Amino acid sequence: MWWSYQDVAEAKERIQREIARRVKRGERFEPLAVPAGKKSLCGTFWGQAWCRHLETYQQYESRLPRGRSYLRQGNVYNLEITPGNLAAVVAGSELYDTRVRIEPLKAPDWQHIVRKCEGQVSSMLDLLAGRLGDGVMRVLSDPEHGLFPQAREIRFDCSCPDFADMCKHVSAVLYGAGVLLDAKPELLFTLRGVDGSDLLAQAKEAAVTGMAQTGDELAGADLGAIFGIDLAELPVEPETAPAKLREKPSKPPSKRRKRAS
Template sequence: MWWSYQDVEEQKKRLQREIAKRQKRGEKFEVLPAPAGQKKLSMTFWGQAWCRNLESYQDYESRLPRGRSYLRQGKVYNLEIEPGKLSAVVAGSELYDTDIAIQPLPQKQWKQIVKSSAGQVGSMLDLLAGKLGDGLMKVLTDPDGGLFPKPKEIRFNCSCPDHADMCKHVSAVLYGVGVLLDTKPELLFTLRGVDQAELLSNASNIAITDLSASTGDLGGADLSAIFGIDLGTEVLPEPPAAKKAVKKAAKKKIAAKKVAKKKPKKD
């Protein structure tokens, strides 16, 4: 079908009327803002890494440029990221509902990531800003063992008539995730069904264990004698009860985690 400039303008107006009508009915319609011009779609570490991952798969190559241009034109609305699921409304010739299912990160893979991250993630802020060591970044963004979904873990469904392959609406939504991760990088972990805090808590558990292990053998020994210094009365050897409390707290934390994991998942 050939389109004239007037046709395109008319179509735009028709869609705007449709959106206004739905908004009047109380439906939510929030456009996903994307940078215009030559600027990159994503500005931050996680957003850019997400887009790079998408572009690394040949299966998607032919459809991605159309999706990118849809996103730049502000045609993606109501992008929602939930565990294992993306959804959005995309304005094509009509308003299309696009749903994308993304398998949660396999437990084994996540455990491996947690293990590799041990002691390397300084804070949640560093993690979400991508301020991590090169080695760890490689682990997290690895196409096979990292956090991003592989094509075989992605299934999509769009209400448009294009059933042949991944349509431009799905492609626009996938790129949209990269844009959204710029402001909400934690949603990557939500999407993959994992708790990013585990990357930290693992590190802090080790710190607590190390602390109790290093003071464990001292018991009630006279620290002033050992270190040859006068500690004064306020900082006398840590009473065994306090050490026990630290160990107990660490154990409790682990136990609480186990209980939380055992809880049946609600759908």
């Protein structure tokens, strides 16, 4: 079907009237804002890495560019990222309900990532800002073994007549997820059904173990020498403070590692 400029303008007006009608009825319609005038859709490590990853889906190569321009035109509304799901309303020649289902990251794959990042993620803020060392960021954004889904882990569904192959609405939603990750990178963990703080726990455990070791070393050291007193010559009374010095410092309870769900 060939669309004239006038057809497109009329369709847009019709859609806008439909949205206004639904908003009046109490429905939510929040357009996903895409930075205008910039060549790149996304400006952060996570958003850009997500979009780069999409472009490795060779089977959808021809479908992706149309989705990108659809998104730029402000046609994606109410985009939500929930565990295993992207959902939005996309304005085409009608309003379409578009959903992308993404399999959760398998527990052994997540454990593998957590092990590879062990002790290297000291701050969730730095992780989300993409400011950690190259090694960690490479592990997390590895095209095959990182956090991003493989094409085979994606199923999509759109109420348009063209959804059997990836339609431009699905593609717009996939790119839209990159834009959302720019603002809320933590949603990548939500989407893949894993707890990002597992990465942090590893660093905390390492720190706690380090502290405990220091405590053990102190307990085993010659306390008399350290404090410049002769412990053997102090009066021995069970409840006195010097006797307590001999006690091994108790270890802080180690944090239980959360299981990836």
